[in-house]
Amino acid sequence: MIEFKMPSLGADMEAATLVEWFKEPGDRVERGDIIALVETQKGAIEIEVFNEGIIGEQRVQPGRKVPVGTVLATILGPAEEGPSGPAAKTTKAVEPRPPERLVSAGETPAPAAPPPLRVTPAARRRAAALGISPENLSPGPDGIIGLEQLPPGPEREASPPRSRRAGLDLDEMRKAIGAAMARSHREIPHYWVVHAIDSTALFDWLEAQNVMRPIERRLLYIAPLMKAIALALKQVPELNGHYEQGAFRPSPVVHMGLATALRGGGLIAPAIRDIDSKSVDELMSAIAELVPRARLGRLRSSEMTDGTVTLTNLGEGNADSVFPLIYPNQVAIVGCGTASPRPWVVGNAVAIRQVIQVTLAGDHRVSHGRHAAQFLTRLSELLAHPEAL
Amino acid sequence: MTDAELSDLVARSFYAVAPDIEGEPIDPNKSFRAQFEIDSMDFLNFVIGLHKATGVEILERDYPDLQTLSGAVAFLRQRLP
Numbered sequence: 439m440i441e442f443k444m445p446s447l448g449a450d451m452e453a454a455t456l457v458e459w460f461k462e463p464g465d466r467v468e469r470g471d472i473i474a475l476v477e478t479q480k481g482a483i484e485i486e487v488f489n490e491g492i493i494g495e496q497r498v499q500p501g502r503k504v505p506v507g508t509v510l511a512t513i514l515g516p517a518e519e520g521p522s523g524p525a526a527k528t529t530k531a532v533e534p535r536p537p538e539r540l541v542s543a544g545e546t547p548a549p550a551a552p553p554p555l556r557v558t559p560a561a562r563r564r565a566a567a568l569g570i571s572p573e574n575l576s577p578g579p580d581g582i583i584g585l586e587q588l589p590p591g592p593e594r595e596a597s598p599p600r601s602r603r604a605g606l607d608l609d610e611m612r613k614a615i616g617a618a619m620a621r622s623h624r625e626i627p628h629y630w631v632v633h634a635i636d637s638t639a640l641f642d643w644l645e646a647q648n649v650m651r652p653i654e655r656r657l658l659y660i661a662p663l664m665k666a667i668a669l670a671l672k673q674v675p676e677l678n679g680h681y682e683q684g685a686f687r688p689s690p691v692v693h694m695g696l697a698t699a700l701r702g703g704g705l706i707a708p709a710i711r712d713i714d715s716k717s718v719d720e721l722m723s724a725i726a727e728l729v730p731r732a733r734l735g736r737l738r739s740s741e742m743t744d745g746t747v748t749l750t751n752l753g754e755g756n757a758d759s760v761f762p763l764i765y766p767n768q769v770a771i772v773g774c775g776t777a778s779p780r781p782w783v784v785g786n787a788v789a790i791r792q793v794i795q796v797t798l799a800g801d802h803r804v805s806h807g808r809h810a811a812q813f814l815t816r817l818s819e820l821l822a823h824p825e826a827l
Numbered sequence: 828m829t830d831a832e833l834s835d836l837v838a839r840s841f842y843a844v845a846p847d848i849e850g851e852p853i854d855p856n857k858s859f860r861a862q863f864e865i866d867s868m869d870f871l872n873f874v875i876g877l878h879k880a881t882g883v884e885i886l887e888r889d890y891p892d893l894q895t896l897s898g899a900v901a902f903l904r905q906r907l908p
Contacts, residue, residue: 648887653878656887658867701847701864729868733847754867 440489440513444476444498446506447483447742449766450617454478455503456510465493467513472738474510479607479614480706481735483742491515611704622763626681627802630761631810635818637777638791643824659777660696660751661722665827666820667772668692668713671747674813676805677770677798678747686769686804691715695745695765696725698732707765708737709745718827752776759795769804773797828907830900837899840876844869855897881907 444454454476461473472484473493494512498504565571565588577583622628640662648656671678671692679688692714695707708731710716710724731737750762751774760773775795782791796817798810820827828836834855841859842849848863859865859873874893878885883906885893892902 645887653875653885656871658871660867699864699866701845726868726872729866730844730846730872733845 441509442511444508453505456498461493463493479610484738608702608704630799632797633814636791637794640821640824641792662718662827670816676809680767689746693744693746695748697750707748708741769801771799833900844872858894
């Protein structure tokens with residue numbers, strides 16, 4: 439019998455609330471199946487199972503908040519017999535749930551109750567942050583309660599009990615970010631090395647590619663950039679892996695967390711696995727699928743825990759450079775500023791080039807500036823030949 | 828399609844890529860980016876949505892015309908039969 443426990447989904451997670459079971463006692467599960475939804479400071483996370491077997495007993499009921507490591511359920515091996523008899527039900531894997539839409543406020547209304555309020559998710563979040571019940575607001579002319587119907591917020595006053603629901607609570611997320619970054623700043627002896635990289639070849643290649651491609655297959659520069667970063671990291675193993683219990687564990691593959699800003703102020707860095715062995719097209723599809731899910735708070739447990747390194751890319755029209763903090767227990771983070779046209783010396787002349795300022799923050803317990811410089815030089819070489827990525 | 832129908836189609840395509848702000852009113856003359864913290868990935872998904880809904884070919888050089896709701900309506904009105 440296997441004890442299925444509340445997993446730790448990040449360096450500073452202590453507890454989470456079980457929201458829903460997707461598998462019942464007697465159901466057969468396989469590695470990778472999503473069996474439950476939990477609510478954490480970083481939003482609702484779908485929990486995957488890593489063993490094959492049959493669900494035995496569910497020890498925690500939805501609505502309960504339990505510490506990391508609490509046994510949530512037992513999983514019986516193929517040879518064991520479940521409590522509901524030997525015949526195990528076979529159920530299909532849980533389909534990913536559709537994105538959150540306009541939802542009704544409060545509990546299921548009584549039959550004679552007025553029609554449920556329509557509240558936008560953004561308005562619901564701000565209302566919760568302000569401690570306002572959506573029932574006490576008047577809808578806009580279209581019958582919907584949106585941000586316009588709420589005072590600007592969030593204000594930091596003592597508030598009545600907040601509405602508890604699956605999804606994102608940006609105040610809680612800010613606390614989790616704060617705790618993780620305080621720990622990073624306290625424990626990791628950081629250093630930063632910056633290199634301005636001429637990325638003109640990358641943007642020329644991208645433009646030529648996108649002219650030929652149907653719209654669904656067009657690329658954003660983040661995809662080849664991530665691939666180049668992963669390939670460069672493979673050559674400097676001191677920058678990819680985890681530092682745990684006083685020792686560095688390098689990772690043979692690159693699972694890259696992608697720092698994703700959420701509207702309203704949240705930030706989360708779900709990981710895309712095996713960047714080094716994915717094609718640029720596969721990467722683009724993976725990013726396009728992941729980012730909207732991160733925004734809705736519909737991530738999976740493995741995406742929260744698998745990262746071996748993180749990328750924070752400020753993106754178009756943004757600031758020139760960034761000096762990020764490492765996400766514990768990783769040992770490096772790459773920060774890319776916006777790509778801007780800059781004067782650049784080519785041979786004996788000055789030319790206009792698209793330049794990205796790339797920062798590598800490393801952990802001095804594992805690496806030093808020489809490793810960062812090797813990585814940045816290699817990245818520069820790779821970005822000069824985007825067609826080879 | 829009337830302009831009102833086009834406007835509705837553009838708004839629906841927009842909310843589809845940003846469901847967390849579904850139902851929020853859109854200022855037709857202000858860029859999506861300025862109003863709602865839209866990034867390149869959201870914008871690409873929005874353009875793909877417009878293409879799928881209308882069949883209109885959209886090139887990268889057309890992207891500046893699609894930054895606002897009114898711009899997108901004008902662009903589609905011109906390209907649709």
